[in-house]
Amino acid sequence: MGNAYYPPQSPIATGLRGRCPRCAAGPLFSGLLSVAERCRACGLDLRNHDAGDGPAVFVIFFLGVAAVGLAFGIEIAFEPPLWLHAIVWPPAILALAVVLLRLFKGVLVALQYRHRVAEMLAADSGGGRDEERRGPGGA
Ligand SMILES: [Zn+2]
Numbered sequence: 001m002g003n004a005y006y007p008p009q010s011p012i013a014t015g016l017r018g019r020c021p022r023c024a025a026g027p028l029f030s031g032l033l034s035v036a037e038r039c040r041a042c043g044l045d046l047r048n049h050d051a052g053d054g055p056a057v058f059v060i061f062f063l064g065v066a067a068v069g070l071a072f073g074i075e076i077a078f079e080p081p082l083w084l085h086a087i088v089w090p091p092a093i094l095a096l097a098v099v100l101l102r103l104f105k106g107v108l109v110a111l112q113y114r115h116r117v118a119e120m121l122a123a124d125s126g127g128g129r130d131e132e133r134r135g136p137g138g139a
Pocket of ligand 1: 041
């Protein structure tokens with residue numbers, strides 16, 4: 001399981017589908033927005049793949065602008081009563097925020113996985129050269 005070869009996956013495709021960034025088979029999330037501790041399909045440890053506040057920042061900027069623009073557009077076009085705005089927008093924004101958070105979080109975790117793998121490979125090749133330099137009597 002640990003040494004199996006996994007072809008590179010698109011971080012966008014696996015992230016948007018909420019799949020493991022290594023095998024694209026197991027689910028990335030264990031709940032609505034919480035990342036699973038381990039991939040159920042390939043066993044990849046996902047505990048260190050934390051997107052932090054990154055997805056929230058993207059969602060705040062994108063959804064904030066979109067919601068305000070839409071609210072103003074609907075107000076100008078249809079002039080609905082204010083109570084209708086007050087009833088419609090909060091649940092719509094909340095639902096969209098959760099959906100967008102999940103999508104952005106999936107993509108960011110997949111991007112983190114992809115770039116950390118690249119760093120680890122670079123460190124591995126550097127470590128190998130170090131061992132060669134020491135020679136037979138080095139250690
Ligand atoms: Zn996996």
